[in-house]
Amino acid sequence: MKALQKQDLLDCHQRIAEHIHRTPVLTSRLLNEISGAELFFKCENFQRMGAFKMRGAAHAISRLTKEQQQRGVVTHSSGNFAQALSLAARSLGVDAYIVMPNNAPQVKKDAVKGYGGQIIECEPTLTAREKAAKKIVEKYGATFIHPSNDLDVILGQGTAAQELLEDQPNLDNIFTPVGGGGLIAGSALAAHFFGNDCKTIGGEPFEVDDAYRSLKSGKIEFNETTNTIADGLKTQLGDINFPIIQKYVDRIIRVEEQEIIEAMRLIWERMKIIIEPSCAVPFAALLRERTSFKGKKVGIILSGGNVDLGKLPF
Structure with a gap:
């Protein structure tokens, strides 16, 4: 680094x-x-x-090339970063794919949809989340953005x-x-x-x-x-x-x-x-x-x- x-x-x-x-x-x-x-x-x-997660999401998307932005971004989150990436992506004119566990609260799913995120549901395990995100990367060429790392x-x-x-x-x-x-x-x-x-x-x-x-x-x-x-x-x-x-x-x-x-x-x-x-x-x-x-x-x-x-x- x-x-x-x-x-x-x-x-x-x-x-x-x-x-x-x-x-x-x-x-x-x-x-x-x-x-x-x-x-x-x-x-x-x-x-x-x-x-605060709006800050990191907006910065990560803004740092992508135009070509990367056209292919969209993906993350896995059931919380604030799911909402942050959805809203930041909408602000910057980018598609956002959000992998969420199927047991995530409906209020959080509704918020992500309200901010323009496209939800992909999966089993509530980290392995299932990562697998689903990887599929989106392979299918659309979207860039994976980690919520904190x-x-x-x-x-x-x-x-x-x-x-x-x-x-x-x-x-x-x-x-x-x-x-x-x-x-x-x-x-x-x-x-x-x-x-x-x-x-x-x-x-x-x-x-x-x-x-x-x-x-x-x-x-x-x-x-x-x-x-x-x-x-x-x-x-x-x-x-x-x-x-x-x-x-x-x-x-x-x-x-x-x-x-x-x-x-x-x-x-x-x-x-x-x-x-x-x-x-x-x-x-x-x-x-x-x-x-x-x-x-x-x-x-x-x-x-x-x-x-x-x-x-x-x-």
């Missing part, structure tokens, strides 16, 4: 600027008092399609932290959730290039703590269980984002399920904004170790707001 430069993120942001929202940074005096830190929430729940996607996701640091250049820390690793890798690059000795910290549920264990062991670890309310964080790290995480992420703090629910409720109640459970994990991590961050200026990436309102945990 080529050595990344600050210019790579600047070029990326310029490419996607017309396809994304520059999301607001919100503060809460009460949450500052509760945490003991000065908090700045980067609200990607207000991003197009409701999550793709350098163009990682750079795109990093633009959220880049914008946050442009607005608040003297942050001591940036917290993000850790799932597939794209957001934390991109954020860590942004903190390295745009921050002033700003450290990147991940929040991860104890129930899916593969990234925490991977940093300890030095190799990609896997999860035995995925029993967490943070459904967006059940994915695995990849061989492209893990080396970036190893190099630039300070540490990962694990949280209990109840801590995630309490952090989510606090943001709903005090900030009057909708966030999904995965999005509450970095705030829960900060609260768990609040004494370590007392008096610090801390940025928190609120990753998304695509929550099933029929299944709220409170």
Whole structure:
């Protein structure tokens, strides 16, 4: 992999600027008092399609040649990236084929269709997903785009932290959730290039703590269980984002399920904004170790707001 430069993120942001929202940074005096830190929430729940993943999807598609764009793009996802790739592809005039497990919630399938994605259903296993995606690549010549283990996607996701640091250049820390690793890798690059000795910290549920264990062991670890309310964080790290995480992420703090629910409720109640459970994990991590961050200026990436309102945990 080529050595990344600050210019790579600047070029990326310029490419996607017309396809994304520059999301607001919100503060809460009460949450500052509760945490003991000065908090700045980067609200990607207000991003197009409701999550940061629009950034990476738009960048990955924009980097394809005209010939590749004409043949379309494909991914396998049952969540936010399925919606992000569909909407980004529509914005750029490209066909998007989305492989989704047949047990994916109807609301997510409807959202993908609403954004113009063509759904191909498969059995709910990773093998079946990969096989179905491969068939689309062979049939249409479409380009496969991975939701998190793709350098163009990682750079795109990093633009959220880049914008946050442009607005608040003297942050001591940036917290993000850790799932597939794209957001934390991109954020860590942004903190390295745009921050002033700003450290990147991940929040991860104890129930899916593969990234925490991977940093300890030095190799990609896997999860035995995925029993967490943070459904967006059940994915695995990849061989492209893990080396970036190893190099630039300070540490990962694990949280209990109840801590995630309490952090989510606090943001709903005090900030009057909708966030999904995965999005509450970095705030829960900060609260768990609040004494370590007392008096610090801390940025928190609120990753998304695509929550099933029929299944709220409170």
